[in-house]
Every structure is written in C-alpha cells, then in structure tokens.
Amino acid sequence: MSTKISWVVDEVKDNVATILSTEIKAGMTIPVSVAGQELQIKVNADIPYGHKVAIKPIKKGETVFKYGLSIGTAMTDIAVGDHVHVHNIEPNRGRGDLAAAAKKGECK
Numbered sequence: 001m002s003t004k005i006s007w008v009v010d011e012v013k014d015n016v017a018t019i020l021s022t023e024i025k026a027g028m029t030i031p032v033s034v035a036g037q038e039l040q041i042k043v044n045a046d047i048p049y050g051h052k053v054a055i056k057p058i059k060k061g062e063t064v065f066k067y068g069l070s071i072g073t074a075m076t077d078i079a080v081g082d083h084v085h086v087h088n089i090e091p092n093r094g095r096g097d098l099a100a101a102a103k104k105g106e107c108k
Contacts, residue, residue, distance in 0.1 A: 009033070009034050011065065011067065013065050015054060015055060015064060016055060016066050018050065018051075018067075020050070024046065025046050026044060026046055027042070027043065029043070039055060041053060044083070046083070047083050051083060051085050052064075052085065054079065057077070057078070057079060059074065059077055060074050062074050064084065071091060072090050073089060073090045075089060
C-alpha cells in the first residue's frame with residue numbers, strides 16, 4: 001500500500017516545502033512540483049507533519065522562503081532533503097516553543 005504524500009510549495013522562490021503528511025521518513029523520495037518542474041527529493045531525516053523539507057540547497061546566512069515569504073535565516077548549510085526547523089534556522093518572528101516554555105517557567 002502506498003502512502004499519499006502531501007506538501008505545499010507556493011512560490012517559485014520557495015526553498016522549502018511544508019509537509020502535510022504524517023509518515024515522511026528518512027530515505028523516502030518524495031515528488032515535489034515547482035513551477036511545472038517535477039523534483040524528486042530524497043528526505044534525509046524524518047519530517048513531522050507541518051514541518052519543512054529543503055527543496056533547494058540553502059547556504060548559511062541565506063534567507064529561507066516559505067509561501068513566497070522570508071521566514072528566517074539559515075544558521076548552517078542546509079542540503080536538499082534536510083528537515084528545516086528551529087534547529088537550523090533563526091526564525092524572523094520568534095520561536096513559539098520558547099514562548100510556551102517561558103510561560104510555564106521552563107526557560108532560564
């Protein structure tokens with residue numbers, strides 16, 4: 001049985017795709033269509049639902065684009081297929097995980 005893979009790439013300049021499936025595992029190859037071009041992205045790590053996967057190489061210091069908008073800056077080189085999240089980008093709008101932890105008194 002095959003798993004349907006859902007993702008979102010909204011703009012040609014996007015360098016990440018948002019994963020809308022729950023079973024994206026390291027080693028899988030997922031098809032991603034960008035401006036009519038079909039890409040085959042080999043995933044390098046498990047990607048949780050709602051997280052992002054790099055569909056283009058992103059160099060340290062470059063802008064990360066999702067839905068055509070800048071969402072942050074790469075803190076390290078990010079390869080095609082890498083999981084893209086707060087561990088390798090500095091978000092533009094702050095980090096919700098840290099805000100939630102601070103509210104609970106868990107941040108130091």
